[in-house]
Amino acid sequence: MSEKIETVNNAVACFNSLPESGDGKYTLKIIVGGITCALKLIYERHYNELKERYAKFLLNDPTDVRCDINIDVFAKDEWDSSSFPAIDVHHINNKHYAFRWDFHSEFDTITGNGRFLSIPDTNILTIDSFVRISYSLMVVLHGGFLIHSAAILRNGNAFLFSGVSDAGKTTVSRISMAENKVLTDEISLVKPSAGEYIAYGTPFWGELQHGLPDSGALKGIMFLQKDTDVYLSKLNRKKALRKLMTNVLFFAKDENLSSRLFSICCEAVTLFDSFDLHFLPDNSFWRCIDEQYSEQICSES
Amino acid sequence: MSSILNKFVARADNIAYRTVADEAVIMTPADSMLHELNEVATSIFANINGKRTVRELCKLAFNEYEVEMARLEADISTLIGELEKKNILQLSDAPIN
Structure with a gap:
């Protein structure tokens, strides 16, 4: 042995x-x-x-x-x-x-x-x-996952800002606090309900020491990219799946649970949008997100 | 190469996979690794059922793509060999249920 x-x-x-x-x-x-x-x-x-x-x-x-x-x-x-x-x-x-x-x-x-x-x-x-x-x-x-991400409620809709340490989760959260409800700056819980995914705040906070027991329908996940310009780049489902799986917290080598998590993530990327968010350390990224989602709301109506 | 062509090939029992935008994403649960196939590899992967040999997979691909058979056999043998090493596929001398 x-x-x-x-x-x-x-x-x-x-x-x-x-x-x-x-x-x-x-x-x-x-x-x-x-x-x-x-x-x-x-x-x-x-x-x-x-x-x-x-x-x-x-x-x-x-x-x-x-x-x-x-x-x-x-x-x-x-x-x-x-x-x-x-x-x-x-x-x-x-x-x-x-x-x-x-x-x-x-x-x-x-x-x-x-x-x-x-x-x-x-x-x-x-x-x-x-x-x-x-x-x-x-x-x-329960059909969901924990993910390394800030979760922010804006006008009742939830957005995740995901990335590894130093990706900018805390920066984005701090910038957003004045006009939005920051549910967590570090780890979000995402779970399905009635055909959509709900993002929940958690007490598993990071640097901001901030977590709220609130939730909202998840509209989009933004994978954070520090940049000198501000724009959103929509990810195809394959890229979205890879990035989502990379940022999900999962501490097990259990084949059944791993397969289940994989299926959950495959399903999830069909139910909300995924983007690379190139951002500056100011609130200009919200303009991009607002434009993106106002266009969607217009096209849906 | 000749030996692998006569082998029967099956997907490993424990893998999880989805076809996303015509391309397969495969997870090997033992290490939670994600593996991606391009569109051509995905169509070959789709034909794998445990009852076909690698040579039969080549024939199916030959009907679909305008590529010389010798080239197909070489490329598909390499692909199958790589996926076997990653524990995504299993090879056998007999059909696999």
Whole structure:
């Protein structure tokens, strides 16, 4: 057995010795894009910090009704941080594992149960990473996806501005805040409803530390290109599909889920427009978008 | 080249694919990689059913495109070989169900 396989097997095995449910006394519930999540936390500090971070997405439900996602947090005093310098994902049937230097996690896509293991005084960003991973898996089962993008509501319609780090998501969000509703500057949740896709804000914010629990019918996705000129370049469906898949958050090597996500993305690019948005760091790009969509509205009518 | 021409060829069971604007986009789920075929490769890919050999695929393409058979056999053999390496296709000495 190679050293790597043994390391992974040992990491998976650490969950066999964990109880199904943790001893967490502090339960926090959130709702993002209609998908509910309960976090059972051990430490009051984690509870308070996450409560603040997710403040706009809290679900006030004191009952024991299970959420779509149910995460139990565990702590382990001794920790070998050298085995997984970067995130490493595996799955055994419906159980998805993510191992990183600062946490090990397991998420069952059938039950929606997750177990998260880290050092006792872990940073809440580590727990937030696992919440994101859990949502990225669960949303696929709801026919949607998480995507690296700002989501902005303009006149009731949602537009996504997508790209990797430093593509300009935060810049576009900051510029747009005065006249529009910025739902998120970092990660959007997209899900189908009644023949169209809806973009939702998330608490998985970036530099702006801004997320709103609002949503809108998704009209278009703009892949950000910093430039010295401002224009939109419409993408054909093949290019749109490739760019969409590149920017979707997905932490699994599960063939069934991957195929499902692929089908979702194929469907999605037929239901909203995709563009490369060449932009300057000012609000001139909105003029291009307004012109594009006013032309569409005219031609549709 | 002669050996591959007599092989039966099928699409791998686990791939996901869609034809978008007459060109196939294929995902190999094991690595979540996207692979794109041009229009000609897509029409060859569409004829793959596990019951045809590479040579039969060449004959179908010969009826469709004005290209010498020797050239077609070389190009299609290369294409099939590349797609097999990417785990998109599987080859066999017998028909594949």
